[in-house]
Amino acid sequence: NAGVTQTPKFQVLKTGQSxxxxxxxxxxxxxxxxxxxxxGMGLRLIYYSASEGTTxxxxxxxxxxxxxLNKREFSLRLESAAPSxxxxxxxxxxxxxxxxxxxxxxxxxxxxxxx
Amino acid sequence: DAxxxxxxxxxxxxxxxxxxxxxxxxxxxxxxVYWYRQIHSQGPxxxxxxxxxxETNEMASLIITEDRKSSTLILPHATLRDTAVxxxxxxxxxxxxxxxxxxxxxxxxxx
Numbered sequence: 001n002a003g004v005t006q007t008p009k010f011q012v013l014k015t016g017q018s019x020x021x022x023x024x025x026x027x028x029x030x031x032x033x034x035x036x037x038x039x040g041m042g043l044r045l046i047y048y049s050a051s052e053g054t055t056x057x058x059x060x061x062x063x064x065x066x067x068x069l070n071k072r073e074f075s076l077r078l079e080s081a082a083p084s085x086x087x088x089x090x091x092x093x094x095x096x097x098x099x100x101x102x103x104x105x106x107x108x109x110x111x112x113x114x115x
Numbered sequence: 116d117a118x119x120x121x122x123x124x125x126x127x128x129x130x131x132x133x134x135x136x137x138x139x140x141x142x143x144x145x146x147x148v149y150w151y152r153q154i155h156s157q158g159p160x161x162x163x164x165x166x167x168x169x170e171t172n173e174m175a176s177l178i179i180t181e182d183r184k185s186s187t188l189i190l191p192h193a194t195l196r197d198t199a200v201x202x203x204x205x206x207x208x209x210x211x212x213x214x215x216x217x218x219x220x221x222x223x224x225x226x
Contacts, residue, residue, distance in 0.1 A: 004158075042216035043159070090158050099147055100208035106158035 002026050004107035006091050012113045013081045021076040021110050023091030031097040032074035033058075033104060034066060036087040043090065049074055050097035081114045088112070119203045124221040127197075133190040135220050137203030140184040145208045148179060150188045151216070152199040159202070159216070162188065166208075193224045 007022045025032065033048040035058075045058030049068040063085060065077045074093075078085060088111050092104040120138040127133040139148065149164040163170055163177045165186070170177045176189040190197055202219040 092158075098208060099149070099206045101147075101164070103149065103161040103164055105161055108158045109156075 004091055004093055004105055006089075006107035006110050008110060009108070010111045012115065013078075014115055015081060015083060017081050018077065018079050019081065020078075021089055021091075021112075022073070023075065023107060024073045025091075025093040025105075026072065027093060027105065028071070029093035029095055029105075030071070031094045031102075032068065033092040033094075034064075034074070034076045035090045035092065036060065036085075037090060037109075038087050046076065046089075048097065083114050086112060086114045119205055119217055121201070121203050121217065121220045123218065124223070126223050126225060127190075127193045129195060129224055129226050130192055133188075133193040133197065133222060133224070135188040135190075135201050135203075135222065136185065137188070138185045139203070139205045142183050142205050143207075146205050147208055148177065148183075148186050149204045149206060150175070150177065150201065151204065152197075152201045153219075154196075154199040160199075162201075193222075195224050195226065198222060198224045 004025045030051045034046040035043045037043050044060045046064050047058055047066040049055045052071045055066050067075045088109045090106050090109045092106045094102045094104045096102045147164050147166050150162040151159040153159045163172055163175050165177045165179050179186045200219040200221050202216045
């Protein structure tokens with residue numbers, strides 16, 4: 001029972017490099033999310049996909065792009081990494097994008113350091 | 116979304132019940148109470164949620180006061196693996212996406 005799987009678990013980049021964080025869920029959920037977690041800031045929503053084929057900006061979308069590849073997979077891309085994007089990134093999924101009896105389930109995160 | 120207040124830390128003896136309080140005095144009628152926990156270096160783990168009634172699942176029980184201004188998460192038989200930061204979150208049922216974690220309660224289960 002894998003739930004939400006994120007790859008890679010750790011990554012170190014140099015400023016200006018690009019990379020894609022991968023996320024896959026096996027719960028047949030419709031909605032998927034990308035968050036970042038910084039010390040003292042809690043979780044902040046970057047982008048979400050309410051259903052396959054749709055994506056919307058969250059609280060902190062600048063510097064990121066997303067792709068909902070299919071119902072299972074939702075990727076997050078950093079086109080030109082900056083030190084301010086050093087963070088722990090979490091992917092989550094749920095049945096629907098609203099909070100009416102719809103808990104989100106999280107992966108174990110990608111720890112990204114940008115030098 | 117309503118703001119929540121939780122004690123910064125609590126201790127519990129292994130095998131005893133852990134009762135984690137949360138105040139949400141400004142909660143409105145369509146806002147749910149959700150509980151998550153985060154064990155060091157892992158992703159947030161969903162525990163339980165409720166709207167008005169008390170709820171129980173295989174992990175925990177959630178007791179919501181009649182006026183809904185506070186709630187208590189109960190872990191009936193705490194184990195060392197329950198040591199984590201526990202977050203009480205109040206969120207509108209109609210809102211999309213965003214999940215705002217406060218500072219939470221650091222629960223330490225001791226042998």
